[in-house]
Amino acid sequence: MSEKTNIAWCDHTFNAWWGCEEITAECDNCYARVDANRRGFPNAWKGEYRTLSPEYWLQPLKWDRWAEAAEARKRVFTNSMADVFDMKAPASERYRLFSLIEQTPNLDWLVLTKRPGQAKTFLKRLWGSTPWPNVWLGVSAGQQQTVDAFLPIVLSTPARVHFLSYEPGLGAVDLRHVVQTPQCWVNALTGKWHLIGENATQRVEIRLDYPDLPPLDWVIVGGESGAKARPFRLSWAESVLAQCRQSKTAVFLKQLGTRPVDDDGRQLVLADYKGGDPEEWPARFRGAREFPS
Numbered sequence: 001m002s003e004k005t006n007i008a009w010c011d012h013t014f015n016a017w018w019g020c021e022e023i024t025a026e027c028d029n030c031y032a033r034v035d036a037n038r039r040g041f042p043n044a045w046k047g048e049y050r051t052l053s054p055e056y057w058l059q060p061l062k063w064d065r066w067a068e069a070a071e072a073r074k075r076v077f078t079n080s081m082a083d084v085f086d087m088k089a090p091a092s093e094r095y096r097l098f099s100l101i102e103q104t105p106n107l108d109w110l111v112l113t114k115r116p117g118q119a120k121t122f123l124k125r126l127w128g129s130t131p132w133p134n135v136w137l138g139v140s141a142g143q144q145q146t147v148d149a150f151l152p153i154v155l156s157t158p159a160r161v162h163f164l165s166y167e168p169g170l171g172a173v174d175l176r177h178v179v180q181t182p183q184c185w186v187n188a189l190t191g192k193w194h195l196i197g198e199n200a201t202q203r204v205e206i207r208l209d210y211p212d213l214p215p216l217d218w219v220i221v222g223g224e225s226g227a228k229a230r231p232f233r234l235s236w237a238e239s240v241l242a243q244c245r246q247s248k249t250a251v252f253l254k255q256l257g258t259r260p261v262d263d264d265g266r267q268l269v270l271a272d273y274k275g276g277d278p279e280e281w282p283a284r285f286r287g288a289r290e291f292p293s
Helices: 033-039 058-071 091-103 117-128 144-155 197-201 232-246
Strands: 074-076 107-113 133-138 160-165 184-187 191-197 219-223 250-255
Touching: 058 107, 058 184, 091 197, 107 117, 107 160, 117 133, 117 144, 117 219, 133 191, 133 219, 191 197, 219 232, 232 250
Parallel strands: 074 107, 107 133, 133 160, 160 219, 219 250
Antiparallel strands: 184 191
């Protein structure tokens, strides 16, 4: 699960532990829980977190040496089988992970979470306002209400790269109108705040929790896969791609999922059960695999 990976947007995966507490509707068909059960660790999602061997922890050091020798940075996704900021997981392993990240400067570590508040608290204590140059911070959100709740917090946390994993996509999302307060909204693709309604024509001083945000650097798009996969409308992906292209935000279409459907509810039948083969995609989706610079 680490030397090579089937995740198209990274070079390696590394897990400080296995196991998580599910907290949003996006978690309902968690692939990691299913995989852990299949591998004989059914209690990893019941509070019995699985930790990994000392030999396993040496692997990123080897990848770092390879990357340095090749003069080519490599992307490492952590944790594919957990959430780094699940505060019920072993705290010692979290600190051990960030110590490892600090020791591997030739690797870009992609830290993806559904707990942006905990991430912000931890990382501000760790690095203050000067983020480590090899950490990309992302949030996982597949519907508008989760995007609205999570994305402004991630953008307000110092990081070299901020990204959104819109996977599994469960509904249409508008990244240009992420609501934060009743008085204003933020365009996550530009980081700019805008007043709402009557306030838009008045000189109104509004105290914001996040007055200055960087623009979102990268968006990953994907439909759900697996036997219980929920439908993924192709128009949702098309909309996100259009928004990102308009703002020149890097976008990466990972997969159309197991149940990609058109607006009439008709399913697109793909040979790749995860819908991750670009050769099978409608022409309008091809080429949508960009990385932030």
